Amino acid sequence: MTDTVTTTDSGPKRLTTARLRGLFRERPIIPLIGLLAILVVVSELIRPGIVSLNWAGVMVRAAVPLAILAGCQTMTMLTGGIDLSVGAVASMSGFVVATLVGGPGLATGILVALAVAAIVGLISGIGVGIFRVHPLIMTLGMSLVVLGFANVWQIRMVQTGSGVPDQFRDLGAGIFLGFVPRSLLLFVPLAILIILGLNRTGYGRLLYAIGDNPIASRLSGARSWQVLIVLYVISAVLAGVAGFLYSGLTNVASVTLADTALLPSVAAAVIGGTSIMGGRGGYGGTMVGALILTVISSILSSLGYPEAVRQILFGALIIFVAAAYTRVTEP
Amino acid sequence: MSTTVDTADQSTARPIGALGSMIRRHGWTLGLVGILLVLLVVTRLIQPTYGAAGVQGLAVSVLPLAFAAVAQAIAVIARGIDLSVGSMMALTSVISAALMEERSEGFAVLVVIGVLLLGCVLGAVNGSLIVLTRVPDIVVTLAMLFVWAGCALLVLGTPGGGSAEWLRTLTGGSIVSAWIPRAALLLLVIVAAIWIPIRRSRLGLSLYAIGSDPLAAYRSGVSVTRTKIVAYTLTGLFSAFAGLTLTATTGIGTPVPGPYTLLSVAAVVLGGVSLAGGRGGVFGPIVAVVILSLLRTDMTFLNVNTNLATVAQGLILVGVVMVGSLLQLRKREP
Known part of the structure; x- marks a missing residue:
């Protein structure tokens, strides 16, 4: 809605650098959507006829779990932190459910997985919030702990065997109404919750406040340790949910399944305009960032480039977008 | 933000603070060496056959990670962080392995020199990008992680050389x-x-200066941008050493980066280098790498599951850092 207003405003005037700068600063999501649109056009030019509702559905389906993990990064980055344990937690939770679904059942599996994720988040939160350990180190250490325990669990469960539950396959890879990914049923409410939580609740404001100026927020009475503990618990539980979708999407239960999504999740949040130094950003941009990354990797693979070239272009693009973003938002 | 306040606090208590922090800085490394000696004795007790051969094996196995930790330490001291260390190692390792395969021993000397220069170039590219784009170090080096890893895959598609x-x-x-x-x-x-x-x-002083307070360093005439590029160039150089030793100890080049980047960050923190920059040295991280590796060896001797050893590694990392920051918190309180 706001998009239309801004575009009619800028319609008659020339799109000068200053205006672009203002637009970027006020609403980073608009230029990002522009970039996404360009990428969609590029996809169509490379392979005429590929862009369709089905294609869009496939893209969105692949982007949803990444967007959830990037949400963890967005929220922790707002406070000036980062969560490097999301990959390990997501893999662990998908794996735990896959091993428990045969015996104790799906509901128990989900509960156990999310409870373990919450405990991991609680420990990270205590480390970051009370002991003031750098979030990078705290979450890195926790990811080693989670990976180790997941491996132990794996060895113990070898004899019982495991399989991704059908419900997860439906949720992660299923499609309804012809092209709409079923994972949106989970993701849309989740995204609304995150956006409302960040913009409309006191807790969301506290996240921005702590990241923007920790001392000022402490002096104005914010108990940052409580905020941080809750934050890392939320982040870990979200990562656990993303793990369900990953295992459903790929139909694989492995203790390292989502590890490769860790760095892209940070990249998606960065491209989406969330500052890694804290205090600036939002979830809207992050979602578009996750979509952009997904479309780019689809373009690169449809061009038939080898994995090597894809990685190089991927990295170059992250720097390019981040640099453009820094350039226009800084005076 | 909090760091500015820290420095302000310190400057009021300069005479005691400087001496105290010096003792503490060396104290940390000395403490690590003490832990290492105790661990060696414990290892000997657990496994009476552990002797010269064991120490040799240990030294060879820690070599790449130790160089990576030094590389990371220099970046962190200058208030940066380099997430592309592992990828630069992979790139320099595959290039050296590909060039040295079935060539004369003399040619290998040229390869080593060339690869070390290449490491400097890779680091300089990282540093220049950080300075030019003004994007935070962690984001730039995260992106370069993909770029260098992609380059490594271009050189060698599969492990070889x-x-x-x-x-x-x-x-x-x-x-x-x-x-x-x-x-x-x-x-x-x-x-x-x-x-x-x-x-x-002077360069070393500048490195620590831009690490502890870039603005103060700038105002006292240190070129922050140039020093930062030099810091990353050194990081690249030591990453190249790490890549070369990876090739030398395994005999081949592997294009997929190992877990070295994150382990190097862990070793740097355990080694007493503050992630806020400006504090610590490169020898603490080396000792930390040896300790971590020896702990793993001990747990193998004790028949501890290797996965539980990973858990222990994570817990030790978190625990030591927690103790470290507790000490710091307690110091600040009175």
């Missing part, structure tokens, strides 16, 4: 006595020869 014989003898075996592994001596000589002169020079 070879290593010169003299490189392998340089890193393996022992010298003078069976208890002094060649690998350890190599590591110490290279790091000391490069780092100590730098540390004593």
